[in-house]
Amino acid sequence: MASKSEESQFLARESPEDLQVARTDGNYLFDVEGKQYVDFLMGWCVGNFGWGNLVLLEATALFEGPDYVYPGYSYAPWNELASLLVSMSPGSLKKCFRATGGSEAVDLALQAAMLHTGRSKFVSLEGSYHGNTIGGLSVGASEYREDCKNLLTRCYKIKPPLNAKSLARVETLLKERDVAAFIMEPISINLGVLIPEPEFMTGLADLCRRTGTLLIMDEVATGFGRTGTLFASEQFDIEPDIMCVAKAITGGLGGMGAMIATAPVAKSMEEKGHFYSTYGWHPRSVAVAIAALGYITRHSQRLLKDVATTSAYCRERLMAMPFKKPASFRIAGLAIGVDFGDESHAAEVQAKCRHEGLLVANEGDSLLLLPALNIDRAVAAQGLDILERCI
Numbered sequence: 001m002a003s004k005s006e007e008s009q010f011l012a013r014e015s016p017e018d019l020q021v022a023r024t025d026g027n028y029l030f031d032v033e034g035k036q037y038v039d040f041l042m043g044w045c046v047g048n049f050g051w052g053n054l055v056l057l058e059a060t061a062l063f064e065g066p067d068y069v070y071p072g073y074s075y076a077p078w079n080e081l082a083s084l085l086v087s088m089s090p091g092s093l094k095k096c097f098r099a100t101g102g103s104e105a106v107d108l109a110l111q112a113a114m115l116h117t118g119r120s121k122f123v124s125l126e127g128s129y130h131g132n133t134i135g136g137l138s139v140g141a142s143e144y145r146e147d148c149k150n151l152l153t154r155c156y157k158i159k160p161p162l163n164a165k166s167l168a169r170v171e172t173l174l175k176e177r178d179v180a181a182f183i184m185e186p187i188s189i190n191l192g193v194l195i196p197e198p199e200f201m202t203g204l205a206d207l208c209r210r211t212g213t214l215l216i217m218d219e220v221a222t223g224f225g226r227t228g229t230l231f232a233s234e235q236f237d238i239e240p241d242i243m244c245v246a247k248a249i250t251g252g253l254g255g256m257g258a259m260i261a262t263a264p265v266a267k268s269m270e271e272k273g274h275f276y277s278t279y280g281w282h283p284r285s286v287a288v289a290i291a292a293l294g295y296i297t298r299h300s301q302r303l304l305k306d307v308a309t310t311s312a313y314c315r316e317r318l319m320a321m322p323f324k325k326p327a328s329f330r331i332a333g334l335a336i337g338v339d340f341g342d343e344s345h346a347a348e349v350q351a352k353c354r355h356e357g358l359l360v361a362n363e364g365d366s367l368l369l370l371p372a373l374n375i376d377r378a379v380a381a382q383g384l385d386i387l388e389r390c391i
């Protein structure tokens with residue numbers, strides 16, 4: 001096994017954790033020493049259907065397609081996947097653009113918004129994360145701008161909470177009609193499961209429509225059932241012009257992202273855009289994504305019912321826990337934020353949980369629980385029992 005110093009000698013790491021992964025199985029992760037962890041992180045919304053899901057594994061094992069397809073050629077499974085994605089997507093999203101992951105999908109969305117509107121400014125949420133490309137960082141938290149100095153384009157920030165007051169600020173920002181798009185996660189997992197007030201979302205959609213500003217919903221983390229509906233956008237009275245997806249689309253078995261746009265936005269992008277992607281929608285990733293979307297479609301009723309039941313169970317258990325520091329809960333399906341209002345306490349509880357065999361994330365003041373959507377009650381209880389011992 002590589003020592004810590006050997007490991008960091010050649011490989012750059014961001015916030016490295018001292019966990020050497022050996023394998024995953026169901027709702028568990030095992031380290032190289034054989035220690036078992038209940039996985040309430042699932043790679044941050046990647047393993048929505050559990051690790052080792054047989055439907056997804058079978059799709060990779062039985063794959064007999066080409067090693068690779070040049071982006072200029074045609075490949076029938078690309079069309080099949082695009083048509084599946086469009087049929088599942090909310091509102092009037094009609095056309096898919098291929099990407100290798102969430103950051104590239106967001107970058108394509110920004111490009112499409114600029115080309116379609118002829119504008120270059122954006123508005124996003126303060127503290128948000130939309131990927132690690134220069135485009136993604138440009139519309140993310142202000143600290144990225146402070147670190148990188150000259151990011152791409154002007155991006156105004158809206159500070160949560162998302163209510164009538166913040167909507168008034170959006171109105172001021174959009175009234176010059178020079179903003180290409182408002183980009184956000186409809187329920188922000190990266191902000192500790194921040195749930196906007198429905199009036200904010202309806203008002204935002206209305207303001208965007210009136211000022212010719214596009215609405216980009218980044219569903220990279222929330223997509224595919226995480227928040228209790230197939231896409232979190234469905235929980236609000238909005239129709240996005242663009243949606244970005246990635247992560248759970250392959251359940252972790254392949255890299256993939258997609259930018260999905262309405263017909264007019266897609267037309268602008270097809271006419272003027274640049275979206276060649278060498279590894280965008282690799283044949284193996286496509287095979288597993290088709291299997292994953294088939295799995296979701298076939299089991300959507302049961303899957304979403306299970307999410308609601310497990311979510312209610314987690315809420316009930318959390319409400320009854322004797323937290324040492326007062327905690328508030330932000331719960332949307334199986335995106336669960338436990339807010340301590342204290343960053344170092346959240347980090348302390350996260351580390352303690354890991355020591356005791358439970359993987360959770362800490363994001364700012366909050367602890368994040370993101371278990372698989374099909375987790376069974378006994379394993380959910382096992383994880384929550386560990387959490388209860390660590391608070």
Ligand SMILES: Cc1ncc(COP(=O)(O)O)c(C=O)c1O
Binds near residue numbers: 106
């Ligand atoms: C909301 C959101 N957008 C975009 C990204 C970037 O996705 P990727 O890491 O696949 O490039 C992430 C990744 O965590 C994300 O959470």
